[in-house]
Amino acid sequence: MDKYKFSRRTAWPRETNALDRILDQLRAREARVLDLTASNPTGCGFVYPEGLLTALNSPENLRYRPDACGMAEARQALAAYYARQNLPVSVDHIILTAGTSEAYSFLMRLLADPAEKILIPQPSYPLFQFLLELNDIHFDYYPLNYDGQWHVDMQGLKRLIDDRTRAVVLVNPNNPTGSYINHDELNALNDICRTHQLSIISDEVFFEYALQPAGAVSCIGNQPVLTFVLGGLSKTLGLPQMKCSWILGSGPEAALLEAFARLEIIADTYLSVNTPVQNALSPWLAQASAIQGQIMARVRENHKWLSAHLNKNTQLLSLQGGWYATLRIPAVKSEEEWVLEFLKEDHVLVHPGYFFDFTGEAFIVLSLLPEPAVFQEAVACIMKRLGKI
Ligand SMILES: Cc1ncc(COP(=O)(O)O)c(C=O)c1O
Numbered sequence: 001m002d003k004y005k006f007s008r009r010t011a012w013p014r015e016t017n018a019l020d021r022i023l024d025q026l027r028a029r030e031a032r033v034l035d036l037t038a039s040n041p042t043g044c045g046f047v048y049p050e051g052l053l054t055a056l057n058s059p060e061n062l063r064y065r066p067d068a069c070g071m072a073e074a075r076q077a078l079a080a081y082y083a084r085q086n087l088p089v090s091v092d093h094i095i096l097t098a099g100t101s102e103a104y105s106f107l108m109r110l111l112a113d114p115a116e117k118i119l120i121p122q123p124s125y126p127l128f129q130f131l132l133e134l135n136d137i138h139f140d141y142y143p144l145n146y147d148g149q150w151h152v153d154m155q156g157l158k159r160l161i162d163d164r165t166r167a168v169v170l171v172n173p174n175n176p177t178g179s180y181i182n183h184d185e186l187n188a189l190n191d192i193c194r195t196h197q198l199s200i201i202s203d204e205v206f207f208e209y210a211l212q213p214a215g216a217v218s219c220i221g222n223q224p225v226l227t228f229v230l231g232g233l234s235k236t237l238g239l240p241q242m243k244c245s246w247i248l249g250s251g252p253e254a255a256l257l258e259a260f261a262r263l264e265i266i267a268d269t270y271l272s273v274n275t276p277v278q279n280a281l282s283p284w285l286a287q288a289s290a291i292q293g294q295i296m297a298r299v300r301e302n303h304k305w306l307s308a309h310l311n312k313n314t315q316l317l318s319l320q321g322g323w324y325a326t327l328r329i330p331a332v333k334s335e336e337e338w339v340l341e342f343l344k345e346d347h348v349l350v351h352p353g354y355f356f357d358f359t360g361e362a363f364i365v366l367s368l369l370p371e372p373a374v375f376q377e378a379v380a381c382i383m384k385r386l387g388k389i
Helices: 018-028 072-083 100-111 128-134 154-160 183-196 253-270 275-286 288-308 335-346 372-387
Strands: 094-097 117-122 138-146 150-152 165-171 199-203 227-232 245-250 324-328 363-367
Touching (some): 018 335, 072 245, 094 253, 100 128, 100 165, 100 199, 100 227, 100 245, 100 253, 117 128, 128 138, 150 183, 165 183, 183 199, 275 288, 288 372, 335 363, 363 372
Parallel strands (some): 117 138, 117 165, 165 199, 199 227
Antiparallel strands (some): 094 245, 138 150, 227 245, 324 363
16 A cells, blocks of 8 residues: 555545534434435435336437437437527537536536636535546635625636636526526626636526526526536436536637537547436426426425524525525534534534535525425424524
């Protein structure tokens, strides 16, 4: 072992933390844990249409017809799915990938050389650091500020740009703040990115889950700058296990052509999306509303219940969409101490704000996907404990 060398980029700290240790102890005792971090839709009691599995049983699946960008029929099904939402997507500007992480990696490889920089939002999705490190890319956080609504701090973002910056990542709506970009912000971002020749990567995996759909602005078809929108089956159909995501491109024609010519070679090197899923995409997307309807109803019900059962010490931050709710709780203890106490005393598991790189304390993040009985019981425990302050 001593003689083997491993890359510096994979020398991550791997110690288990106090929360993991308590969770392991509780699970070893077979104690019942109320898990408000649960965000895997396949474990949250949704009823998937029976036809989903039938669509996999096709003789076409015995034929391999590799296409680097994804099979034409699958890309046409995606373009049709977005056309039904009045979002223009060209079949030639779609690349299928095996999950959103792979889509991010392809784009990082396309846009930046080692040690160049991508800007990512804070707070946001905790996987970014790993994805960036694995691709040898540096990053800076640009702030999202809260004043009753979440806003991108455009001045803060602008100050971070230097000659090594290559792209800005948007998460739209953001995980976990549930905030969508608005028209003014997108215009401002386009101005900044056009001036500095930066691309936009807009992660819209949760886009369909808006509490008020009329207010949701997508970057699909964004023309002023090179733009890559990410979506995937894990949220659009609640099927993370099917491992299929996509990159939708738009922007100035020459840059877009060059980008897709290069992306096609990256994708051709892996050919990672399996055939059965691509053959099933058209019938599956036709059933999207059956799954999205159930998930949206669950999110609304849990959000409504949470709003109605806050105590005077707790603030529910305003939410426009997505699957998570953020609570500001009294900073008389650290987030770490609060989440350990919820788990130890009440057997309720929540994410601390620092997991998503919130600046300042104390925040906790709850998944809105758990079944209402579990969600309500867990929230009642949290409120009771916070009510004792
Ligand atoms: C913002 C965001 N993007 C991407 C993903 C992952 O998607 P996938 O399962 O397609 O890799 C998640 C998962 O929770 C997410 O929160």
